[in-house]
Amino acid sequence: MKKVITYGTFDLLHYGHVNLLQRAKALGDYLIVAISTDEFNWNMKNKKCYFSYEERKRLVEAIRYVDLVIPEESWEQKVKDVDEFKVDTFVIGDDWEGKFDFLKEKCEVVYLPRTPEISTTQIKKDLNSK
Numbered sequence: 001m002k003k004v005i006t007y008g009t010f011d012l013l014h015y016g017h018v019n020l021l022q023r024a025k026a027l028g029d030y031l032i033v034a035i036s037t038d039e040f041n042w043n044m045k046n047k048k049c050y051f052s053y054e055e056r057k058r059l060v061e062a063i064r065y066v067d068l069v070i071p072e073e074s075w076e077q078k079v080k081d082v083d084e085f086k087v088d089t090f091v092i093g094d095d096w097e098g099k100f101d102f103l104k105e106k107c108e109v110v111y112l113p114r115t116p117e118i119s120t121t122q123i124k125k126d127l128n129s130k
Helices: 015-025 038-045 053-061 077-084 101-105 120-128
Strands: 003-008 030-036 068-072 089-093 108-112
Touching: 003 015, 003 077, 015 030, 015 089, 015 108, 030 038, 030 053, 030 077, 053 068, 077 101, 101 108
Parallel strands: 003 030, 003 089, 030 068, 089 108
Antiparallel strands: none
């Protein structure tokens, strides 16, 4: 079985997220999604989410391409997760291009193009301008 892992905040879930998860799942048989916890988002990314970790987890778990959701609690955990879950492919959006090449020693690394016309940042900007 080929295992794939991806990471993200997945706040204000939208079709760009679903596109990413669908394309990630197409690269293997089992998709693991690591969702940033509220504490990690606030303490390390200085980001406050609209939905709590538990709410975001429930939403992502409901997507048919996703087999397992785990919490992301630190930047460093990616290496541990790849080893622990015996991951074959690490997938993330191409806005992170090159940032995770160090994982190539352990697995394939794929940077997928974002869905260009949608982003959580843009949704927030649009809502704030109304």
